[in-house]
Amino acid sequence: MVTFTVEDQEGNRQTIEAPDDMGLSLMEILKASEYPVLATCGGMALCATCHVEILDGQDELGDATDAELDQLENLPEYFPTSRLACQIRISPLLEGAVIKLRGEDN
């Protein structure tokens, strides 16, 4: 299990514990935790509705990949710390990270 912190659009923080051996993505865990993540494309890095910012832990998790940047570039606003949650595997690298939700909800 890994433990990390999620900050919602209103700034409320919650600690989340997730299994790191089931091949899940951060997007899937956020949805399962009832966060308003649309994930329109289902996890193919094709829609950017699971946009998050890595407030803490970016050194471990790394920068956005090319596929993510292709989508982030389309957004009116993104940041050097931006990632797509669907492209982040739940792994020990997430331990202690702080994730801020940026994706749009309805």
Add this chain to the structure above:
Amino acid sequence: MITTDICIIGAGPVGLFAVFEAGLLKMRCHLIDYLPQVGGQLSEIYPQKPIYDIPGYPEIKAQELVDNLMDQIKPFKPTFTLGERVDHLAKQDDGSFIITTNDNTQVHAQVIVIAGGLGVFEPRKPVLENLDHFEGKGVAYMVKNPETFRNKKVVLAGGGDSALDWTIFLANVAERVTLVHRNETFRGAPDSAAKVFDLANNGKIDLILSANLKELNGNGKLSSIKLESKNKEELIIDTDYLIPLFGLSPKLGPIANWGLNIDKNAIEVDTRDYSTGVDRIYAIGDINTYPGKLKLILCGFHEAAIMMHSAFKYVYPDQKLSFKYTTVNGVNAF
């Protein structure tokens, strides 16, 4: 006014297959979709991605599935209104509906089927204070008719393929085209990016890189835009139009106001026939919810078949419905 038996809102895979199921029962369909093409998210978001869980197809590309569905429903001559959003439903005394779009297209139908997927794909809007003030008065989120921009000054904003493609296209139409992009480089198709740099180098367009939209100005109609560069320098450009192209994002949209029971952005339905709480309105595919719901295309197909058999009584109130197999009766075109 367009008259039809069934009006299907949403022309994604499930809306398209619903035409087939309706056609077998001799019911005609008209489809409305806010996207300019059929296929819903399959065509809009992942046309080249393979899908592996369509029965009978070990693997099929999303766009190929859409093309096949269009072939399959051809005998039933569906009609389409694309690029328009359904805004109002008005119930008539005889129980039928008049559906009105944002462009004032009207459809008279006996039954409404909402196959709206994740909702309406709305353009993402830049965060600008008085943006709504200029919408339709200089700010446009899509190029519906390029002639609108003939001999006008146009500013496009964005760095994706559509920003590049429209910049190239409008360079030959508008009086002056300016493309504003927040970075130094483009991630869109390399060919298009090269062409945009060529146009800029040859003085055919103005290319402003490393800059963001900051402020819109005008008296009733857009007349100028203030930009801010990365090093906080400001620049004002006179323009007739601003076209921000930051991609699309699904929103539930006007569906939320039609008196249906909505749970977490989905319409609650009765699984006996996928009817909503409102008489003659059904919801199928990703837009509906019920205990055990799976958002799969194949589940939407199943829902379409059952739903159309239920809707038959509204279109042919005096006839008795008899269930028939296509293997026995074939597909009898209209």
